[in-house]
Amino acid sequence: MCRWLAYTGEPLQPSTLILDPQHSVVAMSLNSPLGAEPVNGDGFGFGWYSDGASPGAPPSLFRSIEPAWNDQNLREIAQAVRSPLFFTHVRAAAGPPIQQTNCHPFRHERWLFMHNGAISRFGLIKRDLVLAVDPALYPTIQGTTDSEVLFHLALTFGLTDDPVAAVGEAIRLVESAGHGAGVQFPMQGTIAVSDGTTLWAFRYSSQGRSRSLFHSTDIPTLRGMYPDAERLSAFGDHAQVVVSEPLNDLPGAFVEVGESTVAVLDGSGYHHRPFLAA
Template structure:
């Protein structure tokens, strides 16, 4: 499994997110509390949006705590929308093309979880990817296949519907192969303006997912980050694990729900896979 965070709001230095919080992603890479693996050292990735609508990313196959270049870059890199991910492989190789986040056009995608029996169903899933999109598939992970299935099934027009169709299709294919409970996921996807975050499992408890709803509480939790005093009320964080311990600062996303970070009131909505 993996750990990740998505940030949307007042432009902030990447270093303020990755290194300063008490239970930052750097700490989680060695001391994760809520996932099945304490250590998440199979590569990492940072994605961000700047002046152009197309996002950029920086990835590495070493453990994130060992990357000196990231530490240097993050002290100068500032963005209003940041994805960060640390990987614990579920079986596919440790290589840059398998590190999250994944990108296509203006879209960023990252995932914690797995498609059970992926090697068994990989051929059927890959063959369902739109032929025009297939050349952009670079790696071998279940996450990237999941992303391109969602793109094929309408992600760019309606992100929740695209993800629901992709999950429904994956479950259908897996069950034809005798895999009854194929999906465990927390997913974040963005077009550079909005962020959608999903939590779902075919059976049992899905991977953990939390969101911050109150900037005032976030400021109280992280007095070590002076910039938080300047954050807008629209600023939000979605995380696999809370970045600190203050009660009430973080809210769990319910199972089979997704949230949208957008101007105005944020909403949680029910997530139901579509089988068409």
């Protein structure tokens, strides 16, 4: 499948998380111990909200079909910009072709979306799902992935007003269509969504065996646990990271997000809520 990272907090050079850690996202693209596939070399994407941008301004995107570990442009951009909120994603293609429009994250106006997982037997139910997309949104589907269709279903169901309810309704439609076609476990994945201010991170699968997902412990607590860890000085007190796998081996630095849970990250910290729990 894939691996991803989302950051929100004080403006930061993205390379601090994308490139520098012991087990960075770029390192995960070569070796992902907790992933369904150990190598994620079928392209990558980087989406960021610029520091100082006007409220409501759309994020910027850089996507490539190159392996993340081999792309100098990613290194240049990640070291040149500063961002208070960014997404990065490395892809292991599960069927749809390797092309830029199939690389995550996906963007619509001020929203970013990325997904690790799959809609099982997507081709069998694709027509039903695509026909459920708002006709006004359909022309903005550029690629061929199940993830982009899922994003557009969430937009159709009111993502911009209530992200948790909209993603839930989109997944329930996937499950209904899948079950109608004889697919036992239609939905698998972890999902990140943001409007540039708040970050929503979902962990859910029809089988109850979702892809791994973790978030960082708050920085003041980590500084108290590890007063001599110089690496923590790069982060402000409100820095928050959600990631497919821990970025380092510091005990207690990352907390696993539970099954059927959405973690909401905003200026006040993390808030966990049940999501489509049975």
